[in-house]
Amino acid sequence: MCGIALIVSAIRITSSSLTSPPPATEKLSFSVDDVKEALRRRGPDSLGVKKVSLQRSVLGRNHISSSFIAAGDEGQEFCSQGNDNNGECTAQLHFIGATLQLRGSNPLVQPLVDASGNVLVYNGEIFGGLDIASDCNDAEFLLQTLGRCCSCGYCATAQCARSGKSTVPDVLSTIKGPWAIIYWQDSSRTLWFGRDAFGRRSLLVHWPTQDDCTFLLSSVSPIFPTEQTSEYETHNGLSCPSYWEELPCGIYSLDVDGSKSNGHMAGELKLHEYTNSMLKELIKWERTSIEPNSEDLQIYKCKFFNRETQCAFCFLRGSSTQSTIPVPAHVLLNALHESVLRRTSMYTIYQVSSTKENFVPVAILFSGGLDSMILAALLDQCLDQSYQIDLLNVSFDGQFAPDRISAKAGLKELKRVAPSRRWRLVEIDSELSDLVFETSHVMSLINPANTYMDLNIGIALWLAAGGDGWVSGANIDDNDDENPARAKYKSTARILLVGSGADEQCAGYGRHRTSYRRGSWLGLHEEMKLDMQRIWKRNLGRDDRCIADNGKEARFPFLDEDVIRVLLNFPLWEIANLDQPSGLGDKRILREVAGLLGLNEAAILPKRAIQFGSRIARESNRKNFGSNRAANQASAGSVRIDKRSNYS
Numbered sequence: 001m002c003g004i005a006l007i008v009s010a011i012r013i014t015s016s017s018l019t020s021p022p023p024a025t026e027k028l029s030f031s032v033d034d035v036k037e038a039l040r041r042r043g044p045d046s047l048g049v050k051k052v053s054l055q056r057s058v059l060g061r062n063h064i065s066s067s068f069i070a071a072g073d074e075g076q077e078f079c080s081q082g083n084d085n086n087g088e089c090t091a092q093l094h095f096i097g098a099t100l101q102l103r104g105s106n107p108l109v110q111p112l113v114d115a116s117g118n119v120l121v122y123n124g125e126i127f128g129g130l131d132i133a134s135d136c137n138d139a140e141f142l143l144q145t146l147g148r149c150c151s152c153g154y155c156a157t158a159q160c161a162r163s164g165k166s167t168v169p170d171v172l173s174t175i176k177g178p179w180a181i182i183y184w185q186d187s188s189r190t191l192w193f194g195r196d197a198f199g200r201r202s203l204l205v206h207w208p209t210q211d212d213c214t215f216l217l218s219s220v221s222p223i224f225p226t227e228q229t230s231e232y233e234t235h236n237g238l239s240c241p242s243y244w245e246e247l248p249c250g251i252y253s254l255d256v257d258g259s260k261s262n263g264h265m266a267g268e269l270k271l272h273e274y275t276n277s278m279l280k281e282l283i284k285w286e287r288t289s290i291e292p293n294s295e296d297l298q299i300y301k302c303k304f305f306n307r308e309t310q311c312a313f314c315f316l317r318g319s320s321t322q323s324t325i326p327v328p329a330h331v332l333l334n335a336l337h338e339s340v341l342r343r344t345s346m347y348t349i350y351q352v353s354s355t356k357e358n359f360v361p362v363a364i365l366f367s368g369g370l371d372s373m374i375l376a377a378l379l380d381q382c383l384d385q386s387y388q389i390d391l392l393n394v395s396f397d398g399q400f401a402p403d404r405i406s407a408k409a410g411l412k413e414l415k416r417v418a419p420s421r422r423w424r425l426v427e428i429d430s431e432l433s434d435l436v437f438e439t440s441h442v443m444s445l446i447n448p449a450n451t452y453m454d455l456n457i458g459i460a461l462w463l464a465a466g467g468d469g470w471v472s473g474a475n476i477d478d479n480d481d482e483n484p485a486r487a488k489y490k491s492t493a494r495i496l497l498v499g500s501g502a503d504e505q506c507a508g509y510g511r512h513r514t515s516y517r518r519g520s521w522l523g524l525h526e527e528m529k530l531d532m533q534r535i536w537k538r539n540l541g542r543d544d545r546c547i548a549d550n551g552k553e554a555r556f557p558f559l560d561e562d563v564i565r566v567l568l569n570f571p572l573w574e575i576a577n578l579d580q581p582s583g584l585g586d587k588r589i590l591r592e593v594a595g596l597l598g599l600n601e602a603a604i605l606p607k608r609a610i611q612f613g614s615r616i617a618r619e620s621n622r623k624n625f626g627s628n629r630a631a632n633q634a635s636a637g638s639v640r641i642d643k644r645s646n647y648s
Contacts, residue, residue, distance in 0.1 A: 002100035003219035015269035043551030104137030117186035124179025199536020289571035329592035339560035363493035366391035368410030371499030403613030428469035453637035467491030501558035507576035
């Protein structure tokens with residue numbers, strides 16, 4: 001999928017789900033055309049608009065009439081009066097859908113409308129939970145399934161007590177995979193919207209305020225209308241909170257009622273719980289075994305000591321991996337294999353496209369580090385051998401960036417463990433000083449995130465996902481490292497595997513080591529839990545927007561529901577041992593998985609974030625703070641970007 005949006009006018013929204021009224025935000029005005037253009041930038045196969053008009057009858061709620069109007073005037077800006085020439089209250093809902101079709105045998109244009117007048121725009125994939133055929137499109141299937149749901153408006157559980165039918169929250173809670181959805185249930189006059197429990201698909205929201213009662217949802221922010229924001233700042237003398245915010249993960253309903261408000265229809269906003277019990281446990285992110293007892297520690301230390309005395313991770317020597325790697329690593333390897341397989345299965349859309357010469361269905365965001373090497377080795381096992389795999393690597397220091405060096409080493413190791421696969425390392429080189437327009441563009445993509453760290457990560461992801469770079473000697477002979485012949489190449493893969501979630505779940509960040517030193521095992525667990533419960537806000541929405549802007553779909557195998565469950569079932573001391581140095585004890589279980597895959601060198605690589613491995617953080621620090629030292633003193637990563645800075 002690609003992106004979705006909704007613009008609602010002339011509905012007064014009230015809510016007990018919002019703890020406080022939304023603050024005044026930047027005074028902006030976006031039209032349907034603005035939102036369409038933002039989604040069109042993503043290079044979808046199709047883009048469509050449907051407008052639903054709701055007219056209040058004098059008989060009230062049960063007689064609100066709805067009609068579909070051809071979207072001929074979708075470029076007009078919306079006002080908030082909501083009254084037609086006859087004085088009748090009319091609300092408008094503009095649904096916008098952009099489709100990057102990766103599944104299904106027939107072309108599809110969103111928004112989808114069924115015979116009952118229900119409307120759906122959907123940005124997601126169904127990898128499990130619902131029984132969907134391999135040649136079926138997710139959105140079509142979901143529209144049919146939601147159309148069979150109860151519409152009485154009183155259901156708060158998985159099944160309606162009156163009709164015995166499933167409810168909308170029940171269907172959405174069952175989906176395994178990333179999703180963001182906007183769905184109009186016509187019979188109940190209810191608007192449903194939301195994101196999956198981990199926020200793997202972006203969905204931004206602009207809540208109505210006293211000054212601006214327009215309600216908007218969108219996968220991405222349109223380009224900043226800078227003249228409008230400048231006028232606001234000049235008039236008020238300060239910067240206002242962002243117009244957009246990340247929609248918190250959950251399932252929301254807006255029940256439209258025409259009988260309660262003069263001049264406007266009213267909408268009651270509700271937040272619904274996920275109904276799937278397993279999913280609710282994953283959201284809580286509680287681990288049964290956090291602190292080891294003396295016996296657990298003794299067994300654990302003996303295991304680790306034996307490996308070290310045999311040869312510092314004996315599995316790295318490649319002699320007897322099956323006997324030296326403990327059971328949890330085998331279980332996790334199986335779960336990750338299934339996760340990658342689910343995300344790269346050859347759906348019908350692949351079979352249609354595979355007649356093209358040199359078709360590449362899947363690429364990997366590739367640093368040559370532990371996480372991306374595991375994904376590459378697993379993808380080799382899951383993808384037909386006839387397909388090439390593109391490894392996308394970005395550098396802001398040419399061949400000298402740490403991620404470029406490790407990527408080249410990783411390519412050699414992949415060729416050793418999978419010699420029959422056609423691997424292609426795509427070297428994407430850039431200079432920060434050359435990215436004036438691109439930087440402004442990425443700032444609109446990361447919005448509402450607004451720190452230098454967010455921007456640096458966003459630029460690196462955006463360039464990598466674009467896949468426009470160089471390949472060395474067709475990546476066949478890499479012996480000439482001094483002066484390899486390079487040719488221009490642009491990856492056409494539309495699915496991009498990303499390693500997000502590995503560090504959060506396996507104690508890969510430096511702050512995890514700090515928390516362990518300060519608070520032992522419980523402190524480590526609490527820090528990891530915090531990371532997982534805020535990953536939707538800090539990481540995934542931003543990353544999804546930057547990758548999708550290139551017509552690519554990010555998929556996150558480490559954030560598969562079954563992988564998360566498997567990792568939570570392990571004792572924490574099987575996940576990591578932060579008494580050991582970096583490159584050994586952090587992400588211990590993933591290093592054991594790498595050993596099972598024969599990735600001996602990757603298994604001992606230390607963690608390196610993309611902004612440091614690509615060297616964009618160093619270049620940003622020099623440009624905006626004068627030096628790395630000055631940037632560190634200013635805690636540059638968390639500094640908010642001034643619109644008048646060098647980036648503007």
